[in-house]
Amino acid sequence: MKKIVISTGGGDAPGLNAVIYAVVHACNRRGWEVYGSRKGYAGFLNIDDMIRLLPRDVEGIYSTGGTILGSTNKGNPFSRPVENLAGEIQIVDVSDKILRNFNRMGFDCHIAIGGDGSLDIAHRFAEKGMPVIGVPKTIDNDLEKTDRTFGFDTAVATATEALDKLHSTAKSHNRVLVVEVMGRDSGWIALYSGISGGADVILIPEIPFDMQEVCNKISDNELHDKDYSIVVVAEGAGTNTGMTFNKGKGEQGRDEMILGGVGEWVAAQIRTITGKDTRSLVLGHLQRGGSPTTFDRLLALRFGAAAVRLVEEKIFDHMVALNASTMIAVPIADAIKKRKKVDLNSDKIMTAREIGICLGDKDVLSEQR
Numbered sequence: 001m002k003k004i005v006i007s008t009g010g011g012d013a014p015g016l017n018a019v020i021y022a023v024v025h026a027c028n029r030r031g032w033e034v035y036g037s038r039k040g041y042a043g044f045l046n047i048d049d050m051i052r053l054l055p056r057d058v059e060g061i062y063s064t065g066g067t068i069l070g071s072t073n074k075g076n077p078f079s080r081p082v083e084n085l086a087g088e089i090q091i092v093d094v095s096d097k098i099l100r101n102f103n104r105m106g107f108d109c110h111i112a113i114g115g116d117g118s119l120d121i122a123h124r125f126a127e128k129g130m131p132v133i134g135v136p137k138t139i140d141n142d143l144e145k146t147d148r149t150f151g152f153d154t155a156v157a158t159a160t161e162a163l164d165k166l167h168s169t170a171k172s173h174n175r176v177l178v179v180e181v182m183g184r185d186s187g188w189i190a191l192y193s194g195i196s197g198g199a200d201v202i203l204i205p206e207i208p209f210d211m212q213e214v215c216n217k218i219s220d221n222e223l224h225d226k227d228y229s230i231v232v233v234a235e236g237a238g239t240n241t242g243m244t245f246n247k248g249k250g251e252q253g254r255d256e257m258i259l260g261g262v263g264e265w266v267a268a269q270i271r272t273i274t275g276k277d278t279r280s281l282v283l284g285h286l287q288r289g290g291s292p293t294t295f296d297r298l299l300a301l302r303f304g305a306a307a308v309r310l311v312e313e314k315i316f317d318h319m320v321a322l323n324a325s326t327m328i329a330v331p332i333a334d335a336i337k338k339r340k341k342v343d344l345n346s347d348k349i350m351t352a353r354e355i356g357i358c359l360g361d362k363d364v365l366s367e368q369r
């Protein structure tokens, strides 16, 4: 009989509940107990936030968005902001306390579902002696060593549907519509949704963009009797002159920059350079919401079941990963070394160029012909 604890950390992503569902059922079939720590690691610090999970508690949740356990991207136990008696914020390390409570509560393994930040924390706990298994989550698809993270397919579907809808209004008003999508420093969501959603221009962090090239494409559209354009821009995209866009350091305790603003800036530039009526919108957290697609649901269920197999085989400090069509285990340390970027030689990039999408750089294909 084993006692397993699950946590969900970082930004939520469609499919979190499907992982929880699979873990609870796969453990239950083995006669193991499962607990869920609310809001990341809160359950290890306050028993009220540690909840028993039975199959009846997870009935039907595989198809729902969000996480029944709650999540946070401000709760790093190794540097936790805590208010002292004088009302000042101090950064404290509560990892020893969490490890002590993990052992005291009699857990055999912690299944940590998260992106690079949460998996980095999980790995640090593994180094301290906690048996840990990771499950790769993020709509950004920027984790190394797995072909896909769950949540990405749903985010792309949401962004693509939005682009489909924007075509008709852009066309009716002969406008340029600039859509900013999420993805941090990687252009996966922008590239996949932009190609599938008929974008004229896709700007990704991996290719610093030249505003003049973007405007040339928009003006060239008119030569083909197309008076409107759709521009998809990843929140982490930057110019070839070194401009990047962020809204500051974010709330206290959050060590990352909050990205955003590039869409509005690009729209203003297009308006000035081409004189075209231009609007911008930010899809934002819409991309993180809703029911997971069939692909994400299945992937999340497979990840959850595979994580429980790793517990059985005692392969700790590893993350379940999708490799071609199979489930494999990779050391968490390898998955978090660096963020996965779009490969500029991939067929998706080639496809975009072949079908005439401007990627913000020189259109060498049309120059060659």
Ligand code: F6P
Binding pocket: 011, 073, 115, 138, 139, 140, 182, 183, 184, 235, 259, 288
């Ligand atoms: O990592 C997922 C993600 O949605 C990023 O694409 C985005 O930059 C960030 O999280 C937004 O975080 P928050 O929910 O804290 O605004």
